[in-house]
Amino acid sequence: MPLLKTFAAVAIATFVGHSLAVPVVPHPSVANDLVLTPENTLSETNPYRNGPHRNGHKIPASSNSAEELSVSVYNNLQSDSMNAYVTGLDPNGILVCLTPGGSWFAPKANGSISGIIPQIITEDIAIPMGDYGTNTSFTIPSYVQSARIWFADGHLKFYTGLNATGYLTLVEPSPSNQHDPSANVNWGFVELTTNSDGLTVNLSYVDFVGLPLGIKVQGSNGTQTALGVPADAVSSICSALSAQASSDGQPWDKLCISDSSGNALRVIAPYDYIQQNPGAFASYWTRYISQVWAKYSTTPLTIDTQAAAGLVNCTTLGNSTLTCDGDNRPYERPSAGDIFGCNTGPFAIEETDNDVHRAVVPRLCAAFDRSTFLLRGGNVQPSLDSSHYYTTSPTDYYSKIVHEQEVDGRGYAFAYDDVNPPDDDGSNASGLLNDPDPSLLSITIGGPTS
Template sequence: MSTPAEAVPPDILPITVANSTGRGEAVHLYVLGTDLASGKLGYVDQAGAFTPWPAGQNPPSPAPDVSIDGPGNGGGTEIKVPRGFSGRVYFSFGDKLDFRLTPDGLVQPAPWADGDPNKNILFDWSEFTYNDSGLWLNSSQVDMFAVPHSVSATGSDGSTDTTGAPVSGGRQAVIDSLKADPAWANTVDTRSDGTVLRVLAPGKAAGSGRLDTAYLDSYISSAWQAYESKDLTVVPFADQPDKKFIGHTSGNVMTFKDGSGAEVASFNKPSSASVWGCDGDLPSPNDQVVGPISRTLCAALNRGTLGKIDTQPSTNAADFYTNSPTNQYAKTIHANMADGKAYAFAYDDVGNFESLVHKGDPQSASITLSPF
């Protein structure tokens, strides 16, 4: 007897962007990303049609205005996305975003950089991939925390999963907490009219001179040195509990062996920048050994559990962010989320602490801009 084929999701998926912010400004939406079949960069219109970007120039030339009129306060706007697309839904308040094109494609807004034309605009984005295996939709604070929003996906059985909503007053609580900490106060961006635009993630803040570039170094050194005298066990795959890698530090290098005793990976002691970015000294190739170990190390260093919990990943959130110095940005954002989940650094999905919804058979989705 043959097994029925998995149903392929709809060609076009409706996503409702709802505005519960209580704010009066006009909202502008953008659906930008990659057509997965061709690899081309482009945009999607409100009806769900993909168009590649025209050729750009150096210096970067203005991109066409592909904004979609978004919802006023209390309203909702339906946008459609085609299956086979991965990208971002941007939302800006008041002003439209200024996108530029180079010969290599789109220049994404980077308000942490000097001279970025979007520096004084209140905006944020959700990230998604929609393909034959379904929808993945998440809020992201990997670069910055600006407009809190929840994401939802509804499956063919009518069930809806939602994540990303802050607690009541959560945005202000994050801002107040970081402003009150002298080491982190400069990570908060405030416009001349008093509007707090965003809090920068530590990697972006340190890269633009707003956070000590060596902020986490002392903790990283102590965590690294801990494994000169004991073993670190990394079990990167939850569904393969017997697949373990054993790490040991000698000098500045941590070396890992597999179950047979063969050396399979080694890492130099990472800089603060490498921990914030989960890159540099912590490269994560898309393989089954080095990448998964690196992801695990990066999550443990951001959460402050490396050095004190010797089997990783650790999954008890009560153990996270108790070290000093710690990633106050990630700590404060997670503490102010209704379900505790956020994407506060690149591998916050280690142990499933990320603000992501997934449906293999989505029928609709939504992004709700939270009150602030």
């Protein structure tokens, strides 16, 4: 699953919702209108809350060169106003931002208390990128976890505050809040973690598609790539979603955000749209869920956990729950939001859940998202290859269309895009790259070069 789903993130204020219209045009505002969710907040994990880092200061780079990561960025976007930002948690669990000088900066709380309006980071953390057709290099000076390298055609605004337990929290730009202070900026990010096990990096479209990015890792495993989407991906996705909305009457077209000139700026995921419009897609999956429940009341559904539990048989009980052998609790019927998000309702994983439950959840949600339960062979999950995904309606057309736009078909389009059958041919739809000894992370802005 994408790194963003593992972030130690805690919301620090009440969600502020804004209904969307067609066309959806951002109206940037101030910190009062920030939308704070687990997807755009990152909290420190260091319990030492009153140390000097609270005052905001530079953190020396590690003296161990093995902890450094070299990054090279190629600007394939015809813009001379590109900036990069690097945020994450250092090895001590302290929030850090990379400065243009190459050192970590630990933001301060600015006197905030829990629930109070977050305060903007005023330190210069924008790393200027070269003009169109040029490369820019910088170094991430030490191990970092739950990190993002952000790219923006212009400037992004980041904020800090304290969460309910008193931990310093970074408030990041939100792609779905049209009143976010960075709403008019074309931006995107790459997610990564570096530690003694090496580098893990991925492209994620779980929440939105924005500024096109591609990644390449060179290291002990050779060269690995996830090329991302082409330069015109956002407008192409919006056209396809508009056609789908005309076909089935669902609000796919409202996932598209335009700038003040009417140009497509970004596309948000269905789950994020539902958070602001709770009635959206409400009945979209209802008939399909009933068909799944009916089929597996008489035919066992086998979940291949691809782990110690092996093959687990599941059955539905009437119109209520689905139960699986060895699982610590059953599964209620999901809502549309549950299916699109994979982290609520029956797909929410609790701390007390056993290994069987933790293995079943991603495979169940992936099968719903890709609509493979009722296909021939769908009684074993996962068992069908990607040629069977999104072939019947209802399905997650956002995910389907995003994957169609990906140059090499790689990049998370929903949370469990890394669920694959055990005899998969080696393709990886998630776009996650690993290397135990990376020598260079290369990133392309603005779509792959020809």
